[in-house]
Amino acid sequence: MIAFDNVAYNYGGGELLSEVTLRLAPGSFHFLTGPSGAGKTTFLKLAYAELQATAGRVTIFDRDVRSLTRDDVARTRRRIGVVHQDVQFLDHLPMAANVSLPLTVSGRAGDPRDLTDLLAWVGLGQLADALPPQLSGGERQRAALARAVIMGPDVILADEPTGNLDWEMSLRLLTLLVELNKMGKTILVATHDMNLIRTAKNQVAARVLRIRNRRIQLAGADL
């Protein structure tokens, strides 16, 4: 799915990530942890080609990111659902239109019943016509998740998806991610919430990666 081969990333001031070698296998569930500023968001941006590695090679769906044109990047992103902590919507469009935006931009006409089902699945069935500014933090995150999965992506990348949520809402979002993983989706969640990771490990065979000293390593029993 997504592979990092000896990847480094340099922001200009210094190296943020170094010697990162990693493969996200199809159907796997990974957590990525590390302190704030360690490079979790950068890692995710490399994984969906918003950034390009300064050294090494990132491969997405067997294609070197460096070889992708701008249009290729756009098409590739349709196969990757992204959920950010600070999720952004088109505030002038109702929530249902925002959720179906990936279909709109790719010229696909979605089935309205599928959209209704999807909104019900994330618990937003009653808020289809609400504008994004009217939604709470948890509702926005669930709407973002719905938007991320509406194209049936192979991979879902979530960057601190529960960062602004209370514990109950975090568990609800985690449950949705676990369900997606059980449907065969590859999931990578960047978070510093250890309780969330421990809870998830009771529900799914998740691997935990940790960024330490610019490198990514598999977390062990010290988690």
Next chain:
Amino acid sequence: MIDRLRLFLTPDRQADRVVPPTGHTAWLTGFTAGAMTFLAVFALALSMAADRLSDRWSDALSRTATIRISAPPDQMAAQTAAVLEVLRTTPGIAEARALTDDEQRALLTPWFGPDLPVDALPLPRLVEVTEAPEGYDGEGLRQRLLAEAPGAVLDDHTRWRRPLATAAARLNLLGGLSIVLIGAAMAAMITLAANAALAANAQVIRVLRVVGAQDDYIAAAFVRRFTLRALAGSAVGAAAGMIGIALLPPVDEAGGFLTGLGFQGAGWLLPLLLPPVAALVALLATGAAAFRKLRELP
């Protein structure tokens, strides 16, 4: 390029909705297109009036000439007859006739009043010459007149026709240049508005990119929006300009050039071409600005 133009011009209500419908760039684009088109209508009217003036002067002057006979009173009739005979036998002369006293008095009336005693003044006799389409040999005619009627001088109007024709042609050129400059200024203003809109909607663009929108799709949404705004603003400007032209005082003989500013007949259709041209300018300007901005944005 053709595919992009097709994409820009193909209505897509879903795609058009992704761009927020309001903002200061909306009225700025419409106002700019309207104001520029309003000015362009007047520049077009000026250009067409100059064109007509140039044609009128050329037509009126290029086919006529005047022979002025200055001779003692006792020789005037003989020299006039000699001149008319020379003209009758000159190839390329369609018609020649001597002006009557009444006609000469009418020519002088604006300067000296109606009571001018023409008979008492030693005025030269004027002979009006109308040229045949194939034209005549001016230098040859002068030589023959010198031999047959020494007091006759040929004035083919070239001396003062040329500066007038040149002035009219320059005025015509200035009108055309004004339209081009107005179009360029409009393109610049709409480009600025498009850049401002793209910068103000950076979040929209970021969201669209995250969900997999291609640059063509994003650009087309903005380009269509700006093109339609420019078209609407320009249509209003063209209508206002045409009404302004229509309300100018009517043409009359005493009014001269300024009251001739306007359109005639099918010429009234020309301002209707300005809104589509403005829309095309907006389409090209916004398209270029959009792709440039999209390449700059992360």
